[in-house]
Amino acid sequence: MKLSRLPVVILIGSTSLLLACADLHHHEHEHQKNAHFIPGLGEIMAQTAVRHTKLWFAGQARNWELAAYEVDELHEGFEDAGKHHPTHKQIKQPIPELIAQHMDRPLAGLEQAIKDKNLQTFIENYNALTAACNACHQGTEFGFNVVTQPSFNPFANQAFGTGN
Structure with missing residues (x-):
C-alpha cells in the first residue's frame, strides 16, 4: 500500500512545484510590467x-x-x-x-x-x-486649467518652517 501512494505523492509534489514556478513567473512578469509604467x-x-x-x-x-x-x-x-x-x-x-x-x-x-x-x-x-x-x-487649449497662488496649506503633515 505504501508503494501505491508513491505515484500520488510524486504527482502532488510535481504539481505543487509547477504551480509554484508558474506563480513565480507571474510575479516576475507583473514586476517587469510595472517597472515600465509611464504616468500620463x-x-x-x-x-x-x-x-x-x-x-x-x-x-x-x-x-x-x-x-x-x-x-x-x-x-x-x-x-x-x-x-x-x-x-x-x-x-x-x-x-x-x-x-x-x-x-x-x-x-x-x-x-x-x-x-x-x-x-x-x-x-x-x-x-x-x-x-x-x-x-x-x-x-494649448487647456485654459480651463487655471493655476493660482495657494490660499491655504493642504499639507497638514509637513512642517514647512523647518530648515535654513
Whole structure:
C-alpha cells in the first residue's frame, strides 16, 4: 500500500512545484510590467501642481533648502513630461519646446531668488511661474486649467518652517 501512494505523492509534489514556478513567473512578469509604467501627462501635471504648492509654502517659510528641492523636482517633472509625452492630443507644438518656452525663465529666476534667500524676488518669480503655467495652458487649449497662488496649506503633515 505504501508503494501505491508513491505515484500520488510524486504527482502532488510535481504539481505543487509547477504551480509554484508558474506563480513565480507571474510575479516576475507583473514586476517587469510595472517597472515600465509611464504616468500620463495628467498625472505628471497633477504632481507638478503639488510641487508648485509646496514651493510656495517653503518660500513663505523661508525654508530655502526645501524650496530649492521643490524647484529641482519641478525640473524633473517637466523633463519627464517632455520625455514621455513629446506630443499630446491637439497640442501642435512639441511638449519639450512648450516647457522650455514657458518654464525656463521663471524657474531660473526662482533658483536665483532661493540662492539669494530673497523673499520678495522669490514671490515675484513664483508669480511669474504661475503666469507661465497659465500662459502654457491658454496656448494649448487647456485654459480651463487655471493655476493660482495657494490660499491655504493642504499639507497638514509637513512642517514647512523647518530648515535654513
